Amino acid sequence: MRRQLSILVAATTSVVVVAFLLPLALLVRTFAADRALRAATQEAHSLAPIVATVEAPALADAVDRVNRSGSRRITVFLSDGTTVGAPARRDATVELAARGRSFSTAVPNGRLVLMPVQAARDGNAIIRIFVSNDVLSRGVLQAWLILGGLGVTLLAAAVAVADRVARALVRPLTATAAVATRLAEGDLSARVAPDGPPEVRSVGVALNRLADRIADLLTAEREAVADLSHRLRTPVTALRLDSEGLRDPEEAGRLGADVDILERMVDQIIREARRPVREGVRAACDATAVVAERVGFWRVLAEDQGRRVALTLPGGPCLVRLTAEDLAAALDALLGNVFAHTPEGIGFRVRLTRSNGSCRLLVGDDGPGFPPAASPARRGESGTGSTGLGLDIARRAAQAAGGRMRLGSGSRGGAEVELILPPPG
Amino acid sequence: MAELLLVEDDGAIRAALMRALSTRGHAVRSAVTGLAGLQAAVDTPPDLVVLDLGLPDLDGSEMLKMLRAVSRVPVIVATARDDEQMIVRALDAGADDYVIKPFSAEHLDARIRAVLRRTGNNGSDAPIVLGDLVVDPRSREARLAGRPLELARKEFDLLAYLANRPGQVVTRRELLTEVWQLPYGGADKTVDVHLSWLRRKLGETASAPRFLHTVRGVGVKLVAPDP
Numbered sequence: 001m002r003r004q005l006s007i008l009v010a011a012t013t014s015v016v017v018v019a020f021l022l023p024l025a026l027l028v029r030t031f032a033a034d035r036a037l038r039a040a041t042q043e044a045h046s047l048a049p050i051v052a053t054v055e056a057p058a059l060a061d062a063v064d065r066v067n068r069s070g071s072r073r074i075t076v077f078l079s080d081g082t083t084v085g086a087p088a089r090r091d092a093t094v095e096l097a098a099r100g101r102s103f104s105t106a107v108p109n110g111r112l113v114l115m116p117v118q119a120a121r122d123g124n125a126i127i128r129i130f131v132s133n134d135v136l137s138r139g140v141l142q143a144w145l146i147l148g149g150l151g152v153t154l155l156a157a158a159v160a161v162a163d164r165v166a167r168a169l170v171r172p173l174t175a176t177a178a179v180a181t182r183l184a185e186g187d188l189s190a191r192v193a194p195d196g197p198p199e200v201r202s203v204g205v206a207l208n209r210l211a212d213r214i215a216d217l218l219t220a221e222r223e224a225v226a227d228l229s230h231r232l233r234t235p236v237t238a239l240r241l242d243s244e245g246l247r248d249p250e251e252a253g254r255l256g257a258d259v260d261i262l263e264r265m266v267d268q269i270i271r272e273a274r275r276p277v278r279e280g281v282r283a284a285c286d287a288t289a290v291v292a293e294r295v296g297f298w299r300v301l302a303e304d305q306g307r308r309v310a311l312t313l314p315g316g317p318c319l320v321r322l323t324a325e326d327l328a329a330a331l332d333a334l335l336g337n338v339f340a341h342t343p344e345g346i347g348f349r350v351r352l353t354r355s356n357g358s359c360r361l362l363v364g365d366d367g368p369g370f371p372p373a374a375s376p377a378r379r380g381e382s383g384t385g386s387t388g389l390g391l392d393i394a395r396r397a398a399q400a401a402g403g404r405m406r407l408g409s410g411s412r413g414g415a416e417v418e419l420i421l422p423p424p425g
Numbered sequence: 426m427a428e429l430l431l432v433e434d435d436g437a438i439r440a441a442l443m444r445a446l447s448t449r450g451h452a453v454r455s456a457v458t459g460l461a462g463l464q465a466a467v468d469t470p471p472d473l474v475v476l477d478l479g480l481p482d483l484d485g486s487e488m489l490k491m492l493r494a495v496s497r498v499p500v501i502v503a504t505a506r507d508d509e510q511m512i513v514r515a516l517d518a519g520a521d522d523y524v525i526k527p528f529s530a531e532h533l534d535a536r537i538r539a540v541l542r543r544t545g546n547n548g549s550d551a552p553i554v555l556g557d558l559v560v561d562p563r564s565r566e567a568r569l570a571g572r573p574l575e576l577a578r579k580e581f582d583l584l585a586y587l588a589n590r591p592g593q594v595v596t597r598r599e600l601l602t603e604v605w606q607l608p609y610g611g612a613d614k615t616v617d618v619h620l621s622w623l624r625r626k627l628g629e630t631a632s633a634p635r636f637l638h639t640v641r642g643v644g645v646k647l648v649a650p651d652p
Contacts, residue, residue, distance in 0.1 A: 226506050230479050233505035234435050237527035241441030244530050245448075263527055263608035300621040301614065304631045332615075339614040 001173070002166040009162035010155060017151040028143045033136045037104055037111060040072055040129045044102075044115040051076055051117045051125050060084040073130040079123030088128060097126045109133055172196025176204045183207070186282040188215045214281065222277045225270065232266045268393065271329075275400060278323055283401075284424040285324035286317040287359045291352045294331045301339065308347030318352060318359040320421040322401040327421075330397035333390035334363040334417055340390075341415075342367030348414075357423050358403065364416035369409045394419060427541055430471040431455040432462035432488075433503070434481050442475070445530030451537070459483030463491060470498055473537055478504040478515060486511075486518045493519035499544045501536055503528070507606075525606050532602060553588040556649040558627070558636060560588040569627060579604065580623050583616075587637075587647035596644040620645060 043066070050062055056078060063074050063085035073086035077094055093105055097114035104113045110132040116124045172195040182190035188211060192204035236259065243255035295311050302309045320327065331350075338348045348365040394417065395405040403421040410416045429451050433439045443453045454471065456462035459480045466474055474492070478485030489500060502515045505526040512523055521540045524533055552561040557570040562585050567574045576584065582604045587595060597616045598609040605615065620637065629635045635650040 226508070229507065230505040233526040234438060234479075237505075238435065238437035238441055240527045241438065241445055241530055245441060245444055259527075260608045266527075267608070297622075298618055300625055301618040304621045304624070336614040339617065 002163060002170050005166035005169075006159050006163050010159050013155050013158040017154055021147050021151050025144050025147055028147075029137065029140050032138060032140045032143075033111075036131050036136045036138065037113060040113040040131050041104070041115070043070070043072065043074070044113055044127045044129055047074065047076070047127050048115065048117045051127060056082065056084060071132070071135050073132075075128045075130075077126040077128065079125055086130070088130070094126050094128060097128075098124050100124065110136060169197060169200070172200045172204070176200065176207060179204075180207060183211050183214070184282065186280045188218070188281065218277065218280065225273045225277055228273055229270045232270065236263055236266055272396060275326070278325065282424065283321055283323045283326070284319055285322060285327055287320045287327060287352055287361065287421065288313050288316070288318045290324050290327045291331060291350060291361065294328050294335070295350050298332075298335045298339075302348075305339070305344040307345060310347070310349035310351075312349070312351040312353070314352055314354050314359075318354055319423050320359050320401055320403075321424040322397060322421065326397050326400070330394040330419065331361070331363070333393040337390040337417075338363065338365045338367070338415075346414075359421045359423070361419040361421065362416060363418075364410045365414040366410070366412055367414050369413050369415045370407065391417065427472040427537065428452045429454070429537070430462065430465055430474045432457075432459065432474065432480065433477040434458065434479070435477070438477075442530065442533070446534065446537075449530070449534050451534075459485070459488040463488060466492055466498060467495055470496060473499045473501065473541060475501050475503060475533070475537070476520075478502055478506070478511070486514050489515060489518040489520060499540050501533070501540055503533075527608075528606070529602070535603070553585075553591070555588060555591055555636065555647065558588075558649075560585055574626050576626060577622070579619055580626070583619055584623055584647075587645065590647070592646060592648050594640045594644045594646045599644070 047063070047066070051059060054062065059076065063076055067074055067086055073088075075086045075088040076084040077088075077090055077098075078084065081090070083090070093112060093114055097103070097116050100116050102113075102115035104111055106112075107130075110130055113129040113131065115127045117127060118124060175195065176192050179190045179192045191208050191211060194201040194204040194208075239262070240256075240259045243252055243259055246252040246255065292311070292313060295309065299309055322330075335348075335350075338346075342348075342365050346365055346367045348363065351360075351362040351364075353360050353362075391405070391407075398405045398419045398421060401421045402425070403419060406418040406420065408416045408418070429446060431439060431442055431446075431453055433442065433455065434457055439455050439457070443455060446453045454465060454469075456465050459482050462474070462476070462480075465471075476485060476489065480488065483491075485502065485504070489502070492498070492500065499521045500519065502512075502520040502523040503526060504511060504515070504523060507525045515523060521544065522536050524536055552559050552563075559568045561567070565581055567576055567581065567584055583600065586600065586604050597613075600616045601607050601609050601613060607613070607615075620639075621631075624631060624634070624637050627636050629637065631639065636647055638646050638648060640646060
C-alpha cells in the first residue's frame with residue numbers, strides 16, 4: 001500500500017509539474033528570442049543617425065567596431081550599392097527594405113532585422129542585422145535546467161511526503177492485521193492497541209470486541225459443558241448405586257452392565273461436547289508425530305502378543321485439523337479394536353500417507369475382517385460387551401476434522417479402517 | 426465400622442449411598458447443603474466426610490477450606506466434573522482423596538477404607554517392598570534393585586495398586602474402574618498396554634515373568650519373585 005500511494009502521488013505530481021513547466025519553458029524561449037530581436041532593432045535605431053550623416057569610410061569604422069564588440073553581425077547597404085560591415089549579399093529581403101519598410105525575417109541559422117534609413121545625400125541605405133540562433137536562445141538552456149531541477153525537486157518532495165503519510169497509515173493497519181492473524185491462530189489474548197486514522201482505529205476496536213466475544217463464548221461453552229457433565233453424571237451415579245442395591249445378583253449384574261454402557265455413552269457425549277473447548281479457535285496437529293508416538297505406545301503390547309506391526313509414515317509432517325489429543329484418541333480406539341477383535345499373533349499395519357493435501361490414516365489387520373451382515377460400527381456389541389464405541393470415536397474425530405471414515409477389507413481379507421483427514425484451513 | 430458424614434444435595438444419590446454404605450457397616454449421617462454439612466461436621470465430628478463439590482449454596486472447595494480451618498477430619502470429594510483443575514483445587518484445599526461420578530458404592534467404600542487406613546495409621550503409607558522392588562506411594566517413586574524406575578503417572582498408579590495387594594489376582598475390570606476410573610467396556614485394551622509397559626520397565630517379559638504374572642482369563646497379580 002505504501003508503494004502504491006507513492007506511485008499515485010508521483011503520477012499526479014508529475015502531471016501537474018509537466019502541465020505548468022512545459023508552457024513555461026516555451027514562454028522562456030519566446031521571451032529570449034523577443035529580447036534578442038528587440039536589442040537588434042534598438043541597435044539599428046541607434047545606428048540610423050550615423051548612417052544618415054557619416055561618410056562611408058568613417059561609417060565602416062563605426063560599424064566594424066560595433067560588429068567586433070557585439071554578437072550580432074551588422075551590414076549597411078549604402079544607396080550607391082556598396083556595403084559596409086559584415087559581408088552580405090544584397091538579396092530580395094534587402095530590396096524589400098529598400099522600399100521603405102523595416103521588418104524582421106527568419107533565415108537559416110537565425111533571424112534578420114532590416115531597417116531602411118533616409119540618407120542625407122541620396123536614396124535609402126539599409127541596415128541589416130543578423131541575429132544567430134545562439135543569440136536568440138541565449139540563457140534558455142540555463143532557464144530550462146533550473147525549471148527541470150525545480151520540477152524534479154517538487155516531485156521528490158511530494159513522494160517523500162506521500163511515503164511518510166503512507167507509513168503512518170500502514171503501520172496501524174499492519175499491526176491490526178498481525179493481531180487478526182494471531183486470533184485466527186487461536187491466541188485469544190491478542191488485542192489491538194487502537195492507533196492511526198479513525199477508520200483503522202475503528203477496525204481495531206471492532207476486532208478487539210470480536211476477540212472478547214469469542215473468549216466469552218468459549219468460557220460460556222466451558223461452563224455449559226461442565227454443567228452438562230454434572231447433570232448427566234449425577235443421575236447415572238444414582239442409577240449405578242441403585243442397581244448395586246438390588247437383591248437379585250443376576251438382575252444386579254445385568255443392570256450393572258447396562259449402566260456400564262450408559263456411562264461409556266455419557267463419557268463419549270461429554271467428550272464430544274468438550275471438543276470446542278478443547279480445540280479453542282483452531283485445532284491442528286502433526287499427524288506424523290502423533291501416529292508415531294501412539295504406535296510406539298501400543299507396540300509393546302503387540303510384541304507381548306506376538307503381533308507383527310508395520311508402520312508407514314510420510315517423510316515430513318502431515319498437518320490435520322484435529323487436536324493431538326483427539327487424533328490420539330481416534331487412533332487408540334482403532335488400535336484397541338484390533339487388539340480386542342483379532343486373536344493374538346495376528347499382525348496389523350498403520351499407514352499414514354499424504355494425497356491431494358489430505359492425510360490418509362489406514363489401520364488394517366490380518367484378521368478375519370468385519371463380520372458379514374452386521375454393521376461394522378457395532379461389531380462385537382453382543383459378543384464381547386463392546387459397544388462399538390471405538391469406530392464411533394474414530395468416525396466422529398474424522399468428521400469433526402472435516403474428513404470421513406472409510407471401512408473396507410485388505411487384500412488378505414482383514415478389516416481396514418481409513419480416516420481421510422483434510423489439512424487445517 | 427466408621428461414622429460418616431455425607432454432604433450431597435441430590436436426593437437419589439444421597440438415599441442410595443446411605444443405604445449402600447450402611448449395608449457395608451458404616452454409620453451414615455447426611456447433610457443437604459454445605460452450611461448444614463459444616464455445622465454437622467463441627468457439632469459431632471465424624472470419622473470421615475464424603476463431600477459433593479456441586480452443592481447449591483456453597484462452592485465445594487470453599488466449603489472444604491472453611492472445614493479445614495476448624496477440623497482435620499478426613500474428606501473424600503465426589504465430583505461430576507472430571508477436569509484436572511477442579512480436582513487439583515480440591516486436593517489443594519485439603520481433600521484427602523476424590524472420586525469422579527459415576528462411581529460405585531464398592532469403589533467409594535474402598536477409598537473410604539484406604540483413607541481411614543492412611544489417616545488412622547501413618548505406617549500404611551510406608552514403602553512397599555517386594556523382593557528388590559520398592560514402591561513408595563508418598564514420594565510416588567519406585568525403585569528396582571536401588572535404581573529408580575521411570576514410570577508414567579498411570580503406570581505408577583497401576584503398580585502401586587497392585588503392590589498394595591501382593592499375591593492377589595486383580596481383574597482388568599477392577600483396574601479400569603479403580604486406577605482409571607473408567608467404566609468397563611469389555612474391549613478396552615488400555616489396561617493391557619499399560620501392563621505391557623510396566624512389565625518392560627520391570628525388566629521382564631510375559632513369557633518369563635518375575636513380578637507381574639498374568640492369570641489367564643482372570644487378571645494379573647504382583648508377587649515377590651522367588652529368590
